[in-house]
Amino acid sequence: MTIKDIAKLVDGELVGAPADDSYDVKKAFASDLMSDVLRFSMEETVLITGLCNNQTMRTSEMSDLRVVLIGRDKQPDEDMLELAEDLDITLIKSKFSVFKISGILYEAGIKPLY
Amino acid sequence: MHYSFDIERGNFADAGQASSSVKRLLKQLGVAPPNIKRTVVALFEAEINAIAHAYGGKIDVDIDDGKIVMVVADQGPGIPNLDLAMQEGWSTASPQVREMGYGAGMGLPNIRKNTDELKIDTEVGVGTTVTMTVYFA
Numbered sequence: 021m022t023i024k025d026i027a028k029l030v031d032g033e034l035v036g037a038p039a040d041d042s043y044d045v046k047k048a049f050a051s052d053l054m055s056d057v058l059r060f061s062m063e064e065t066v067l068i069t070g071l072c073n074n075q076t077m078r079t080s081e082m083s084d085l086r087v088v089l090i091g092r093d094k095q096p097d098e099d100m101l102e103l104a105e106d107l108d109i110t111l112i113k114s115k116f117s118v119f120k121i122s123g124i125l126y127e128a129g130i131k132p133l134y
Numbered sequence: 135m136h137y138s139f140d141i142e143r144g145n146f147a148d149a150g151q152a153s154s155s156v157k158r159l160l161k162q163l164g165v166a167p168p169n170i171k172r173t174v175v176a177l178f179e180a181e182i183n184a185i186a187h188a189y190g191g192k193i194d195v196d197i198d199d200g201k202i203v204m205v206v207a208d209q210g211p212g213i214p215n216l217d218l219a220m221q222e223g224w225s226t227a228s229p230q231v232r233e234m235g236y237g238a239g240m241g242l243p244n245i246r247k248n249t250d251e252l253k254i255d256t257e258v259g260v261g262t263t264v265t266m267t268v269y270f271a
Contacts, residue, residue, distance in 0.1 A: 052235060053235060053236075053237075053238040053240075054234075054235035054236055054238075055179065055235075055236055055237075055238040055239075055240035055241055055244060056238055056240060058175050058178065058179065058240070058244055059240060059244060059247075061171075071235045073146075073234065073235070074146070074147060074149075074150075075146060075149065075150070075234050075235050075236070076235065078149065078150030078153070078154065078178070079150075079178075079235065081150070081154060081157070082150070082153060082157070082171075082174045082175050082178045083171075083175070084167075084171060099147070
C-alpha cells in the first residue's frame with residue numbers, strides 16, 4: 021500500500037518529507053516506546069505512534085523507517101518537521117486514536133510486524 | 135579513524151546526533167546495511183542512556199577495516215545492580231525520560247543483542263563506561 025493510500029484511510033495529512041509513491045508499506049507496528057521500536061526490523065513498515073517529538077524522528081532514523089503515522093491529533097513542531105525532511109521521513113498526521121488507526125489499517129490488509 | 139562526541143546531561147533535543155553522524159559515516163564507508171543498523175541501534179541506546187541517567191559524558195568511536203569500537207563514558211550515578219539492569223523491562227528512568235519515549239527497560243538488552251562484544255564498567259557515584267564492538271565481516 022502506498023503512503024498516500026494509508027493517509028487517505030486514516031483521514032490524515034502528509035507532512036515532513038514528500039511521500040515516495042514507490043514505497044510499498046506492508047506492515048505496521050504501534051508503539052509509544054522507542055526502545056521497543058528499536059528491537060525490530062522495520063523494512064516496509066509504518067510506525068503508528070502518539071509520541072510526537074524529535075526522539076520519534078531519531079528512533080525512526082536508526083530503525084530505517086520511511087513513514088511514521090502520528091495519531092491522537094498530535095502536532096509536530098517546526099524542529100520535528102525539519103528533522104523529518106532532513107531524514108527523508110514522511111509523516112502522516114491523523115486525528116484518530118492509535119487504536120482506531122491500527123484497526124483501519126489491519127482491516128485494509130496491513131500486517132502486524134509480528 | 136577516530137571520532138569523539140560530547141554528551142550533555144538531559145539534552146534530549148540533540149539526543150541521537152552522535153549516532154546519526156556515525157550512521158552517515160558508515161554509509162559513506164560502504165558498510166553493509168544490517169551492520170549499520172546493529173551499530174547505530176546499540177550506540178543510540180547507549181547515547182540515550184547517558185543523556186537520561188548521567189551528568190554528561192563522551193563518546194569515542196574507532197573504525198578500522200573490520201570493526202567498530204564505541205566507548206560511551208559518563209559521569210553519573212553508576213549502575214547499582216548490573217544484573218537487574220540487563221533484564222528486559224527493568225528501568226529506573228524518570229517520568230521526564232518516559233515522556234520522551236524511553237525507559238522501557240530495553241536499552242541495555244538492546245545493546246547486548248546488537249553488539250558482538252559488550253563490556254560495562256560501572257561504579258556507583260562515579261559513572262559508567264560502556265564499550266561496544268561490532269564486527270563487520
